[in-house]
Amino acid sequence: MLVVKANSVLLEVKDLKKYFPIRLGTFSKVYLKAVDGVSFILKEGETLGLVGESGCGKSTTGRAVLRLIEPTSGEIIFQGRNICQLDKRELRFMRKQMQMIYQDPYASLNPRMTVGTIVGEPLEVHNVAKGKEKEEMVQSLLEKVGLKADHMNRYPNEFSGGQRQRIGIARALALNPKLIIADEPVSALDVSIQAQVLNLLKELQSEFNLSYLFISHDLSVVEHISDRIAVMYLGKILELARDEELYFNPLHPYTKTLFSTVPVVDRAARRSRIVIKGEIPNLLSLPDGCHFNLRCSEKENVCGVKEPEFKEVKEGHFVACHRLG
Amino acid sequence: MSFLRKIPLKVILVSIPIGLSILCALFSPLFSPHDPLQTDLGKRLIPPVFQKGGSWKNVLGTDPIGRDILSRIVYGSRVSLTVGLVATFLGSLIGATLGLISGYFRRKTDSIITKVMDIQLSFPTVLFAIFVVAITGPKLQNIILVCGITSWVTYARVVRGQVLSIREKEFIEAARGIGCSIGRILTRHVFPNIFSTMVVIATLDIGRIIVLESTLSFLGLGVQPPTPSWGGILFDGKIYITQAWWITAFPGIVIMMVVLGFNIIGDYLSDLMDPYTKQLMEAVGK
Amino acid sequence: MEDQALLSIRNLHVHFYTGQGIVRAVNGVNLSIHPGDAVGIVGESGCGKTMTALSILRLVPGPMGRIVEGEIRFDGKDILALPEAAMRKIRGNQISMIFQDPMTSLNPVFTVGNQLAEVFRLHWKRLTKKEIRDRCVELLKVVEISMPEQRIEQYPFELSGGIRQRVMVASALACNPKILIADEPTTALDVTIQAQILELIHKLMVESKTAVILITHNLGLVAENTKRVIVMYAGKVVEEGPVDEMIDHPFHPYTQGLFRSIPRMAKDFSEMKERLLEIPGVVPSLTALPEGCTFGPRCSRRMEICEQKNPEMKEVGPDHHVWCWL
Numbered sequence: 001m002l003v004v005k006a007n008s009v010l011l012e013v014k015d016l017k018k019y020f021p022i023r024l025g026t027f028s029k030v031y032l033k034a035v036d037g038v039s040f041i042l043k044e045g046e047t048l049g050l051v052g053e054s055g056c057g058k059s060t061t062g063r064a065v066l067r068l069i070e071p072t073s074g075e076i077i078f079q080g081r082n083i084c085q086l087d088k089r090e091l092r093f094m095r096k097q098m099q100m101i102y103q104d105p106y107a108s109l110n111p112r113m114t115v116g117t118i119v120g121e122p123l124e125v126h127n128v129a130k131g132k133e134k135e136e137m138v139q140s141l142l143e144k145v146g147l148k149a150d151h152m153n154r155y156p157n158e159f160s161g162g163q164r165q166r167i168g169i170a171r172a173l174a175l176n177p178k179l180i181i182a183d184e185p186v187s188a189l190d191v192s193i194q195a196q197v198l199n200l201l202k203e204l205q206s207e208f209n210l211s212y213l214f215i216s217h218d219l220s221v222v223e224h225i226s227d228r229i230a231v232m233y234l235g236k237i238l239e240l241a242r243d244e245e246l247y248f249n250p251l252h253p254y255t256k257t258l259f260s261t262v263p264v265v266d267r268a269a270r271r272s273r274i275v276i277k278g279e280i281p282n283l284l285s286l287p288d289g290c291h292f293n294l295r296c297s298e299k300e301n302v303c304g305v306k307e308p309e310f311k312e313v314k315e316g317h318f319v320a321c322h323r324l325g
Numbered sequence: 326m327s328f329l330r331k332i333p334l335k336v337i338l339v340s341i342p343i344g345l346s347i348l349c350a351l352f353s354p355l356f357s358p359h360d361p362l363q364t365d366l367g368k369r370l371i372p373p374v375f376q377k378g379g380s381w382k383n384v385l386g387t388d389p390i391g392r393d394i395l396s397r398i399v400y401g402s403r404v405s406l407t408v409g410l411v412a413t414f415l416g417s418l419i420g421a422t423l424g425l426i427s428g429y430f431r432r433k434t435d436s437i438i439t440k441v442m443d444i445q446l447s448f449p450t451v452l453f454a455i456f457v458v459a460i461t462g463p464k465l466q467n468i469i470l471v472c473g474i475t476s477w478v479t480y481a482r483v484v485r486g487q488v489l490s491i492r493e494k495e496f497i498e499a500a501r502g503i504g505c506s507i508g509r510i511l512t513r514h515v516f517p518n519i520f521s522t523m524v525v526i527a528t529l530d531i532g533r534i535i536v537l538e539s540t541l542s543f544l545g546l547g548v549q550p551p552t553p554s555w556g557g558i559l560f561d562g563k564i565y566i567t568q569a570w571w572i573t574a575f576p577g578i579v580i581m582m583v584v585l586g587f588n589i590i591g592d593y594l595s596d597l598m599d600p601y602t603k604q605l606m607e608a609v610g611k
Numbered sequence: 612m613e614d615q616a617l618l619s620i621r622n623l624h625v626h627f628y629t630g631q632g633i634v635r636a637v638n639g640v641n642l643s644i645h646p647g648d649a650v651g652i653v654g655e656s657g658c659g660k661t662m663t664a665l666s667i668l669r670l671v672p673g674p675m676g677r678i679v680e681g682e683i684r685f686d687g688k689d690i691l692a693l694p695e696a697a698m699r700k701i702r703g704n705q706i707s708m709i710f711q712d713p714m715t716s717l718n719p720v721f722t723v724g725n726q727l728a729e730v731f732r733l734h735w736k737r738l739t740k741k742e743i744r745d746r747c748v749e750l751l752k753v754v755e756i757s758m759p760e761q762r763i764e765q766y767p768f769e770l771s772g773g774i775r776q777r778v779m780v781a782s783a784l785a786c787n788p789k790i791l792i793a794d795e796p797t798t799a800l801d802v803t804i805q806a807q808i809l810e811l812i813h814k815l816m817v818e819s820k821t822a823v824i825l826i827t828h829n830l831g832l833v834a835e836n837t838k839r840v841i842v843m844y845a846g847k848v849v850e851e852g853p854v855d856e857m858i859d860h861p862f863h864p865y866t867q868g869l870f871r872s873i874p875r876m877a878k879d880f881s882e883m884k885e886r887l888l889e890i891p892g893v894v895p896s897l898t899a900l901p902e903g904c905t906f907g908p909r910c911s912r913r914m915e916i917c918e919q920k921n922p923e924m925k926e927v928g929p930d931h932h933v934w935c936w937l
Binding site: 160264276279 | 830
């Protein structure tokens, strides 16, 4: 089942940074470094999981890739073109290839529009189809995500969370994108509905050869659905590896801590708990050196001074840690 | 039709005078027993039918130059309601547009618009209206214009507040994600979600504008005689208040009922909009 | 066993009267808690777990919500018959509750110290101001908040979610309650902070022999932090038993479905990648519950009797009960 696909690179993100300026007084300004130098590759048909706790920058990264938020610096190369350099018109055209699924099924659909209008809007905005043709496409999209064609004329508030998320997925698929960024798509759903949506995403991926950037704080979900996983903390990627490799061989102390603190049902699968002290630091007062050093149980002197490099320490396995240089 | 049963009694009750006023305004000749402009000095200051000296010919009495009060009230509804509705429309149009722009684009545009709002608010409304009308002249257009101008701020502030919260919602971001232009986002995504609030404000505001217009007329700055308007009748009857109380009382009562009616309907609509109070109403109803 | 129970709930029914009909939030729940118990109540949203907890403290939001039937006995007293003043003496004092969202459970206009002190002012009236302050500082130390003397003067907005939740734990345990109800205490927190909070609750529980009712939808949390588990669905208890027994041998099709629909960290990695089991359909609307077994319509093993009669309780293992016709 695990076939190594020699697929082409769909998305390459190089040293992406997003700093938010915060005005402290009339003359002083500090920068909130939400994303501080993130680099990764996403291949065609692949799922890259982006996992981390609050403030790690995963959502900002996702939005920056779509240029829903303008990156402060860095390159985002999609299908060979650096989208940071595209003008408005070209970007609009590019938008057809990359879409997003949002976290909150209750806020991501316009409550005053019918489901049919919501799912059909991308087609209308980009003049892909009109009238009867558009209607038929919308119906087929709804059926693809497990809803019925006659749901078109109903309003979002008549549907459950799981169904609304499906509507969001149908909307994202409307323009036949190659890349879908899923920002915590199942976090707001009940456990049994999560399964439905996750299975649906997998089916759609193989049917349409989609690539996913799957953002979540839930390590179990990310391990389940991703081919490769990047672990983020305070704006940086600390570790990036294939799913199984990360599962059995997490190298960064933070990753190890994450795995150990996730509550696990099966006794046999539980890892010895690594106690982690303290709170997640404020993005405005980051520590010197490695951002994780103040909470790290394996810290060394150099960690508080210099930031570690993000290096490949094994094939396909990248870490940013002084101890693994 | 079943939803009618859910509407509380008082709302239905107050809708009656409002409905009547609208009908009077639309079909004045049908409801008015006499020509409101016809003077008859032989019939000056006749009291209403239930008082000694009154008759069914002039149910609510006559004014100082013999014109029938009832007919004048019926025709007067035209002025009051026209000003009320058109000024409200104008005010809401200006207010909503500015509120939308201010709330969505923020930064400098927002600063400027909110400062203008603050400046406008610091003028006492009635004085402002008097000032403008006194300068430009008491014509119907000017009155409508000035009433509209006094009202835009309310809409703008509320719309701005709502837009500020809506623009953070994910469906707006989703609209950008699929490639919607700003214009489309504002018209098809933001506006439909603030529309219902605007309706509520408008309902409450109509009452205020009717009172404003009546005030202007009462001060002699409204539509000029002989055109009847409710405030105008009050103006005519001012000096006769001790001899002929009916001239001021009846239009006064009408203004009160109509304005109260709009306010009650507005309150009811706003309770409906708020999901918590709506639930409460339904629960208590059980 | 029954008369030794610290808290016992019998046949609890809670209804909400709304414009859309009667929402049957809780439909005949039975529960027993003994001193020092660690019990988990699991279920998805709408299953009635929070309402059951609120009923214990008579905090069901009225006038729409009402406890329409059932009996709740705490420490020998009939909770539903107590006058409000007596109930207030129990809340925060003998039975405490922690809620889900630490961002909104603290009053933003009062300092942390003030809010902690309130618990003492309400229940331990004979303490002086200084004594209360000292106890508050002690409490903050107990919940492992650094620099407690400074924290006491801080306002909630100055604190992170994890610290606020610790303050909630502190105020809940201030009076050494016999039972602590934790309703999704860590859902809004990050995983690393979650571990800290649960560790803390566990430690305090062991020290003061407080019984803990942990309400959550997270099966992993329940597996690691409780000894007994109660599974609820659409207002009813469908299965209950010792946690290890339930994990190894879930009996009710819903319980089985729940356990198999989550991505599981397992020793064998391929299990992680297996297709997740979907429970077909959706939770029925609480205003229109089906006849017979409420889970029936979604159950792959439903039989004729399931559509007609509500399942009765039966024992399928040591202290392991299920409500199912299978």
